Amino acid sequence: MGRWPRAARRAAVRTWATAALITIGLVACGGPDPVPVPVPPAPTPTVTPTAPACVTDAKLVPSCGVLWGAAAGAFSAVPRDRALKRWEAKTGRTATIFHTYHRGGDLFPSPAEIAMTEDPARPRVLLVNWRVADGTTWADVARGGADGRIDRWARYVRDAYGQRFFLVLNHEPEVDVDPVPGSGMTARDFAAMYRHVITRIRGDGVRHAVTVLAYMGSEKWIARSWWKDLYPGDDVVDWVGLDSYVSAEPGRYHYGGFADLLDRQPGGGGTGFYDWAVGAHPGKPIMVAEWGVYHRVGRTADKGPEFASVLPELVRRPAVKAIVYFDTKDDLFGDRDISVDSSPSSLAAFRRLAASPLFDVTLDGR
Known part of the structure; x- marks a missing residue:
């Protein structure tokens, strides 16, 4: 092959160089001379802070959020553990608190109850x-009459x-009180027994027993x-508890929302339960x-409005740390x-409540 003239060789080299620069993106097409294009620096990654996890302490008080629990299957032949699992499937959330009932000389937790609290999932x-x-009286227990039963348990x-x-x-000791000396x-x-x-x-x-006094x-009763x-002393009570219900039927006794449930006042007026608890026992967590x-029964009413009232009231009342x-x-x-599923609309509303991240609390310190 013969040699190219010098001018042709210079033109070819220039063409190949420009084409190479274009290929790697360092010049703009059509420019007379290769112009390097600056490469922007890599962006600095941003870290989105995450909310702290809500966990329980040695007294099972959550650092944030509210413990979620249930007693299911009452007054039925279904075992409580099986009833709770069905309830959880229905409502869409695990009941972090599993409420059970025992009396007298029962030895508890039962094997089934223990299994429920050892489920890693x-x-x-x-x-x-x-x-x-x-089978006896509070005074008898306070005098030591049931010490054998207590020690055995x-x-x-x-x-x-x-x-x-x-x-x-x-x-609910109020219903059992006989005020006659x-x-x-x-x-x-009752206080002496407790x-x-x-x-x-x-x-x-x-x-490892965290004590609750459940009024x-x-x-x-508050008016008595x-x-x-009834209160036995802050040193033997870890949580102040409340058992309270509302009706979904307008015009019926105790019709109202979650605030009505928490704010029951003595007959004739006075301080409501929540305000009494936080005032008389500051720092004590409240459990509903x-x-x-x-x-x-047989007169179905939509419970949706009542279930929808729960979250706003819990936000307003930070002392409430558990609801069951x-x-x-x-x-x-x-x-x-x-029941939460007495109507489709009631169940739908309850499932919305159960899905709230407010109840995302991890059990720790157990």
Whole structure:
């Protein structure tokens, strides 16, 4: 092959160089000379801060958020653990608190209850109500008459169950009070019973029971002169509890939303329950240990507005750290339906409530 003339060679080299620069993007097409295009620096990655996780402490108080719980299957033949699992599937959220009931000489938690709190996929904590004075009186328990029963249970729970759990003694004591001196069932007798049991089980080595005093909180009871005498002392009460319900039927007794449930006042007026609790016992977390919305059996009413009222009230009342729904199709008196699925609209509203991230609390410190 013959050699190119010098001018042709220079032109060819220039053409090849320009084409190469264009290929790698360093010149703009059509320009007379290759002009480098500056490459912008890589952007600095931004880190979006995440909200702190809500976890429970040694007294099972959440650092943020509210514990979510339930008692399901009451007044039915369905075992409580099976009923709760069905309820969870229906409502779309695990009940972090599993509420159960025992009396007298029962040894608890039962194997089924223990299994429910050892499910790694669905972490739960027990809330156990114990009528320790079953068959006797509060005064008798306070005098040591049930110490054998108490010690036997304490040994069992100390050796068989290591997780922290909530313990209620004789919830809703107001309905059992007999104010006649010497009855053994006065409000002061209840306080003495409560103090004796908690002091004794602690002496027996039970250190993982987180104590709850669960009032009924009805207007007529708050108005009683003896009502304040039920409280046994801050040193033996970890949480102040409330059992309270509202009706979904307009015009019926206790018709209203979640605020009505929390603000029950003494008959004739006065301080409502929530304000009393935070004022008389500042720093104590409040548990709504039983709550529900009902209508009369066979008279279905939409419970959606009542369920929709819960979240705004919880935001307004930061002392409430746990709410536990009591679900039953037919209550003790046989005339109230407290189930969350008594109508499709009621269930839909309850599922929206259950889905709130406010209840995303991780059990820790157990």
